[in-house]
Amino acid sequence: MNTWNRIARMWYVVLPRRGSVARPSDRVQGGLLALAVLLGLALLPFAAGLGSETYVRQSSQSAEQVRARTPSTATLLVDGPPLEANTRSGVVGAGEPTDATWTPADGTRHVGKVVAGQGTIKGEQLPIWVDRAGNLTEPPLSGAGVLIDAVGVALGLWLGVLVLLTFGYRLTAYAFDRYRYARWQQEWFQEQDRETHS
Structure with missing residues (x-):
C-alpha cells in the first residue's frame, strides 16, 4: 500500500x-x-x-563553571596502568586513578590522583581542570x-x-x-x- x-x-x-x-x-x-x-x-x-x-x-x-574552573597540567608521579588489550576486541581498556602533581595559577603544589590512560609513564603530563582552590574537578559544561x-x-x-x-x-x-x-x-x-x- x-x-x-x-x-x-x-x-x-x-x-x-x-x-x-x-x-x-x-x-x-x-x-x-x-x-x-x-x-x-x-x-x-x-x-x-x-x-x-x-x-x-x-x-x-x-x-x-567556566568562571570557577581553569585548565591545568598534571605530571604523573608513577607509571599509569600497564597496557592491556581486550583479547576479543583488541580495544585498550579505560584509565585508572594514578598519583600525580599539579601547580595551579596560585603557585601551590597539589598532589592527588588523576585518571591516567594505560601505557602512560612517570613524568608524562596530562591536561586537567582545577577549581579556584586548585583542587581537581570536572571540565566545565560546554x-x-x-x-x-x-x-x-x-x-x-x-x-x-x-x-x-x-x-x-x-x-x-x-x-x-x-x-x-x-x-x-x-x-x-x-x-x-x-x-x-x-
Whole structure:
C-alpha cells in the first residue's frame, strides 16, 4: 500500500463520509486517532519550552563553571596502568586513578590522583581542570553540551509522549477490532442458524 492510500485510509477513519457504512465503533476509533494526533501536536510547544528552560538553566551553570574552573597540567608521579588489550576486541581498556602533581595559577603544589590512560609513564603530563582552590574537578559544561542536553530533553519528552499515545491508540484499536470480530462471529452464527431453520 503506497503512502497516499495510507493517508486517505487514515483520513476516512478519522472523518467517515456521510453515506459511509462506518459503525459507531469506527467513529469512536477515528475520534481517538484525531485526539491522539492533536495531543501530540499540542505537546510540541510544551516540550520546546522545557528544552528552552533547560538551555537557559544550564547556560548559566556553564558560565559559572567556566568562571570557577581553569585548565591545568598534571605530571604523573608513577607509571599509569600497564597496557592491556581486550583479547576479543583488541580495544585498550579505560584509565585508572594514578598519583600525580599539579601547580595551579596560585603557585601551590597539589598532589592527588588523576585518571591516567594505560601505557602512560612517570613524568608524562596530562591536561586537567582545577577549581579556584586548585583542587581537581570536572571540565566545565560546554556550550555544545548545553545545546545537546536541551534538545535531548525536549525531543525525549515529546517522543516519549508520542510513543505512549501511539501505544494507547493501538491498544484501543486492538480492543475495538476484537469487539468487531466478536460481533461479526455472532452475526455469522445467527445467519447460519437462520438458514438452517428455514
